[in-house]
Amino acid sequence: xxxSVKNYINTFIMRIVNAAFYLILAxxxxxxxxxxxxxxxxxxxxxxxxxTNEAGDFCRLSEFGSQDSQRVYYMPDSIAPDTxxxxxxxxxxxNFYVNGELLHExxxxxxxxxxxxxxxRWHMLSLDASKExxxxxxxxxxxxxxxxxxxxxIYLGKTQEIYRKITSERIWGFVVSAFLYLCGxxxxxxxxxxxxxxxxxxxxxxxxxxxFFSAQWLSAESILWQLFVGHSEVIHLLGYTAxxxxxxxxxxxxxxxxxxxxxxxxxxxxxxxxVGLIGAVILQLFGIADFHYSLIITRILLVFLVPLMIxxxxxxxxxxxxxxxxxxxxxxxxxxxxxxxxxxxxYIQGSYxxxxxxxxxxxxxxxxxxxxxxxxxxxxxxxKGMKADMLHDLALTDYMTGLYNRTAFNEHVPEYNHIIDxxxxxxxxxxxxxxxxxxxxxxxxxxxxxxIKAVADGLRYAFVHFEKECASYRTGGDxxxxxxxxxxxxxxxxxxxxxxxxxxxxxxxxxxxxxxxxIAHGYVLVKGGKTLEEAIDEADALxxxxxxxxxxxx
Numbered sequence: 321x322x323x324s325v326k327n328y329i330n331t332f333i334m335r336i337v338n339a340a341f342y343l344i345l346a347x348x349x350x351x352x353x354x355x356x357x358x359x360x361x362x363x364x365x366x367x368x369x370x371x372t373n374e375a376g377d378f379c380r381l382s383e384f385g386s387q388d389s390q391r392v393y394y395m396p397d398s399i400a401p402d403t404x405x406x407x408x409x410x411x412x413x414x415n416f417y418v419n420g421e422l423l424h425e426x427x428x429x430x431x432x433x434x435x436x437x438x439x440x441r442w443h444m445l446s447l448d449a450s451k452e453x454x455x456x457x458x459x460x461x462x463x464x465x466x467x468x469x470x471x472x473x474i475y476l477g478k479t480q481e482i483y484r485k486i487t488s489e490r491i492w493g494f495v496v497s498a499f500l501y502l503c504g505x506x507x508x509x510x511x512x513x514x515x516x517x518x519x520x521x522x523x524x525x526x527x528x529x530x531x532f533f534s535a536q537w538l539s540a541e542s543i544l545w546q547l548f549v550g551h552s553e554v555i556h557l558l559g560y561t562a563x564x565x566x567x568x569x570x571x572x573x574x575x576x577x578x579x580x581x582x583x584x585x586x587x588x589x590x591x592x593x594x595v596g597l598i599g600a601v602i603l604q605l606f607g608i609a610d611f612h613y614s615l616i617i618t619r620i621l622l623v624f625l626v627p628l629m630i631x632x633x634x635x636x637x638x639x640x641x642x643x644x645x646x647x648x649x650x651x652x653x654x655x656x657x658x659x660x661x662x663x664x665x666x667y668i669q670g671s672y673x674x675x676x677x678x679x680x681x682x683x684x685x686x687x688x689x690x691x692x693x694x695x696x697x698x699x700x701x702x703x704k705g706m707k708a709d710m711l712h713d714l715a716l717t718d719y720m721t722g723l724y725n726r727t728a729f730n731e732h733v734p735e736y737n738h739i740i741d742x743x744x745x746x747x748x749x750x751x752x753x754x755x756x757x758x759x760x761x762x763x764x765x766x767x768x769x770x771x772i773k774a775v776a777d778g779l780r781y782a783f784v785h786f787e788k789e790c791a792s793y794r795t796g797g798d799x800x801x802x803x804x805x806x807x808x809x810x811x812x813x814x815x816x817x818x819x820x821x822x823x824x825x826x827x828x829x830x831x832x833x834x835x836x837x838x839i840a841h842g843y844v845l846v847k848g849g850k851t852l853e854e855a856i857d858e859a860d861a862l863x864x865x866x867x868x869x870x871x872x873x874x
Contacts, residue, residue: 362477362481362482362484362485362488363477363478363481364475364476364477364478364481364482364485365475365476365477366474366475367394367405367407367474367475367476368381368472368474370394371392371393371394371458372392372393372394373390373391373392373393374391374393379392381470381471381472381474382468382470382471382472383468384412384460384461384462384468384469384470384471388461389459389460389461390459390460390461391457391458391459391460392457392458392460393455393456393457393458394455394456395453395454395455395456396453396454396456396476397453398450398451398452398453398454399447399448399449399450399454400449401449402449402478402479403446403447403449403476403477403478404444404445404446404447404476404477404478404479404482405443405444405445405447405456405474405475405476406442406443406444406445406473406474406475406479406482406483406486407442407443407458407471407472407473407474407475408440408441408442408443408471408472408473408474408543408546408547409426409438409440409441409442409443409460409469409470409471410439410440410441410469410470410471410472411437411439411462411463411464411467411468411469411470411612412437412460412461412462412463412469412470412471413426413428413438413460413461413463414426414441414443414458414459414460414461414471415458415459416443416445416456416457416458416459417455417456417457417458417459418447418448418454418455418456418457419454419455420455420457423445424443424445426441426443429553432604432605432606432607432610433557433604433605434553434554434556434557434610435556435557435560435604435610435611435612436463436464436610436612437463437464437553437556437610437612438463438552438553438556439540439546439552439553439555439556439557439559440540440543440546440552440555440556441546441552441553442543442546442547442550442552444479444482446479458471463612464612467612473486483547486544486547487544487547490542490543490544491544493538493541493542494539494542494544496538497535497536497538497539497542498535498539499535500531500532500534500535500538501532501535501536501539503531503535504528504529504530504531504532504533504534504535505528505532506528507524507527507528507531508525508528508529508532510524510528511524511525511528522572522576523573523576523577526569526570526572526573526576527573529565529569530566530569530570530573533562533563533565533566533569534562534566536558536559536562537559537562537563537566539559540555540556540558540559540562541559557611560611560612560615561601561611563615563618564596564597564600564601564611564614564615564618565597566618566622567589567593567596567618567621567622567625568590568593568594568597570625570628570632571586571589571590571593571625571628572586572590573632574586574589574590574628574631574632575587575590577632577635578628578631578632578635582628582631585627585628586628589621589624589625589628592621593621596614596617596618596621599614600614600617600618715727716728716731718776718793718794720769720772720773720776720794721772721773721775721776721794722776723776723779723780723792723793723794723800724791724792724793724794725793725794725795726793726794726795726796728793729793729795729801732791732803733852736803736805736852737851737852739805740846740848740850740851740852740855741848742848743847743848744805744807744847745806745807745809745845745846745847746803746804746805746809746845746846746847746852746855747802747803747804747805747806747809747810747812747813747843747844747845747846748801748802748803748804748843748844748845748846748852748855748856748858748859749801749802749803749804749813749817749841749842749843749859750799750800750801750841750842750843750856750859750860750862750863751775751779751799751800751801751802751839751840751841751863752798752799752800752839752840752841752863752864752867753771753772753775753798753837753838753839753840754838754839754840754867754870754871755835755836755838756768756771756772756797756798759771759835763834763835767834767835771835771837772794772797772798774827774837775798775800775837775839776792776794776800777823778820778823778824778827778837778839779792779800779802779820780792781819781820781823782816782817782819782820782823783802783812783816786804786806786812786816789804789805789806789809789812790802790803790804790805790806790812790816791803791805801856809845810845813843813845817841817843820839820841824837824838824839838870840863840864840866840867840870841862841863841866842858842859842860842861842862842863842864842865842866843859843862844858844859844862
């Protein structure tokens with residue numbers, strides 16, 4: 321009933337949203353500046369290009385294309401104290417040998433839930449100090465016969481320095497994914513909040529889901545979770561499921577945003593995405609084929625998603641929003657188009673690493689275009705809603721006393737009738753100010769207005785501890801009504817009437833008041849059996865009886 325509460329909620333949510341954006345923006349800028357202007361030199365050795373095969377030929381660590389084990393070797397002249405080797409293995413298992421002795425054996429995944437690959441698994445092995453040359457050997461077994469295993473980010477040095485170097489290189493992608501996580505959660509929460517007021521469409525929900533799934537995939541691809549938390553197979557599964565869900569979420573967003581042939585295309589695209597997602601999950605859960613083998617379908621869908629990206633952005637730009645921030649969107653669109661073109665070329669050439677990085681950049685630009693517009697629309701909607709609530713509150717408030725007016729009471733009547741029909745107790749108190757006409761005629765309307773305001777202040781004082789249970793109205797010039805919606809209505813009535821009488825007694829002690837404040841009242845407790853109108857008439861009759869008693873009339 322107190323619609324001003326909605327204003328407080330709206331204001332609170334918008335402040336949280338703004339604070340979250342400013343916080344993430346500050347952290348992002350701070351992280352980028354540190355990365356750009358940092359002069360720290362990490363005392364580590366990059367071992368990516370110095371490994372040899374069993375024939376002694378230099379080999380690349382991205383060509384483990386068979387499920388048969390392959391060995392690569394490196395022989396440093398010496399090992400300093402407190403030295404470790406850290407590496408990231410993708411879609412392969414790695415056993416580590418030192419001078420021919422097995423130092424570390426990679427554990428295999430046996431659960432069908434996680435498939436055949438541990439994803440991006442980090443390995444960190446401490447090495448004993450040695451002044452003599454040491455033979456290091458990596459025995460690599462690729463997880464898939466149709467996909468190459470990969471080893472990268474392989475460093476030799478102090479563990480702390482290696483961790484700092486890896487983190488500094490990948491923190492930007494991690495911060496971006498965290499920002500998108502926040503955006504996705506905020507958008508989904510705002511959808512469920514705004515849906516109650518019928519001010520949010522399903523496109524807001526699907527944008528939130530698309531942002532969340534994209535953030536989950538980008539977060540897994542940053543591989544920092546795997547470095548600091550471990551459990552790479554779990555993060556690998558979450559990344560694959562998120563990537564598989566991305567086309568469906570964007571397809572449903574397009575269904576709710578686009579029209580004509582593009583909408584028809586979006587419906588078909590969403591249907592294929594849904595079938596592909598369900599099929600991939602079923603195959604994974606029953607151990608028939610893991611997500612890796614169904615990923616080709618997802619990649620094809622992502623290619624077909626490209627024609628929907630530009631129309632989706634344009635659908636927001638053409639929505640009549642004056643604050644469209646086109647100076648932000650056009651550069652993002654330019655980067656989006658360039659990244660899409662480069663990623664398609666890289667994918668055709670078979671360069672998966674570069675391909676995926678360009679896809680991530682394009683996806684990020686696309687999301688930022690939509691998020692900028694969507695949050696702009698959300699702010700506009702909230703602003704209009706708050707203005708409407710303020711106007712509504714003004715229409716329901718008596719300008720002189722600040723209490724509810726007759727219009728507000730008429731609006732609340734259906735709720736009160738529902739309470740009476742359910743046989744719940746409802747207290748009705750009619751109030752009337754004695755001698756208001758006499759005060760207006762002899763002392764002037766200014767004193768009369770003072771008397772009316774004093775009554776309103778008295779009602780606020782009397783019912784101050786029961787604001788949730790009681791609502792007071794000014795229904796006429798000198799007539800007031802209070803409704804008590806509580807099981808203990810009788811107890812509240814007696815308590816508050818005593819406080820009102822005490823208020824009048826204290827008020828009348830003021831010097832040079834020129835009038836005496838007396839308030840007549842009548843009280844009726846309704847528990848079904850009569851209508852609200854009948855209860856008000858009965859309370860009104862009791863009020864006039866109390867009025868005559870206060871005037872000394874029988």
